[in-house]
Amino acid sequence: MIKVWGRATSSNVQTVLWTLAELGQEFDRVNVGGAFGGNNTADYLTMNPHGLIPVLQDGPDVTLWESTAITRYLLATYGDEAIYPKDPAERAKGDMWADWAKGSFASVLMYKVFWTLVRTPAADRDMAMLAEAVAQLKSLLSKIEPVLEQQDWISGDNLGYGDLIFGHLLYRYFTLPIDRADLPALSAYYDKLTARPSYAENVMVSYESLRVE
Ligand SMILES: N[C@@H](CCC(=O)N[C@@H](CS)C(=O)NCC(=O)O)C(=O)O
Incomplete structure (x- = not known):
């Protein structure tokens, strides 16, 4: 199951969540950042050394940060020609x-x-x-x-x-x-x-x- 780390009020997290919804992908979301904290722990910093949200995990081998890079990964992996043309x-x-x-x-x-x-x-x-x-x-x-x-x-x-x-x-x-x-x-x-x-x-x-x- 895809996992998104980040509070729902973050506009950068929202890009990722909206993309997942457009692609029909299910995901779990963990509230970190802002009043929730949790984005400066040693474990979190191993996922994103900048301590920012969002982070996306897709299985054991894919851990990504930066909302635009995450969005492109999701479109390339789960999108079709209409949403992410190959040309x-x-x-x-x-x-x-x-x-x-x-x-x-x-x-x-x-x-x-x-x-x-x-x-x-x-x-x-x-x-x-x-x-x-x-x-x-x-x-x-x-x-x-x-x-x-x-x-x-x-x-x-x-x-x-x-x-x-x-x-x-x-x-x-x-x-x-x-x-x-x-x-x-x-x-x-x-x-x-x-x-x-x-x-x-x-x-x-x-x-x-x-x-x-
Ligand atoms: N360029 C990064 C910016 C990430 C960023 O600045 N995230 C903010 C929230 S929108 C953050 O982590 N702030 C610290 C916090 O919420 O605790 C991206 O697009 O993912």
């Missing part, structure tokens, strides 16, 4: 947006906006930095709107790697109290995601327990 050019269409989501979009959404509004006490918030980050999000997402006007999924005709890495971030984007650009195709895409039981169960998880007042 390098087709696959790269999803890879491209996944790298952009993790490197550009998430670094603004998670480390600036989410961190300020949820993980920083109100008195300590840098509101000028927040305003700049919210403007950056509008600019970043304006680049994805034309893509979603042309195709159903970020990765192409089917939900794939690009959607898994980008899409899970949208729950936070659409639920944080920020000014959002009017992007109808992105909104329709998010509605499609929220209608999927795999997304609702694994990604639409309240982050209130992470809030610092």
Whole structure:
């Protein structure tokens, strides 16, 4: 049985759980990280020397960390051609947006906006930095709107790697109290995601327990 180490409120854990659900794979999950702790024990550090979540174990020989590497492993092992095309050019269409989501979009959404509004006490918030980050999000997402006007999924005709890495971030984007650009195709895409039981169960998880007042 596949085992995932990590609390359900972590967005990086959610990527892995959503992927497993899309692939129809059963798994056990162990609550570690955050208030649960347990990710700095000697045993845990043998699985992930960085002491971060998620970690995935698949049988006795496969232990992985880094959510994107785990996601690619799962897609390559359990996915079909639709969710993870073998053709390098087709696959790269999803890879491209996944790298952009993790490197550009998430670094603004998670480390600036989410961190300020949820993980920083109100008195300590840098509101000028927040305003700049919210403007950056509008600019970043304006680049994805034309893509979603042309195709159903970020990765192409089917939900794939690009959607898994980008899409899970949208729950936070659409639920944080920020000014959002009017992007109808992105909104329709998010509605499609929220209608999927795999997304609702694994990604639409309240982050209130992470809030610092
Ligand atoms: N690049 C890593 C980042 C992992 C990461 O930063 N995980 C956070 C949670 S989202 C963590 O382990 N934080 C410590 C904790 O929760 O105790 C990945 O994508 O897996």
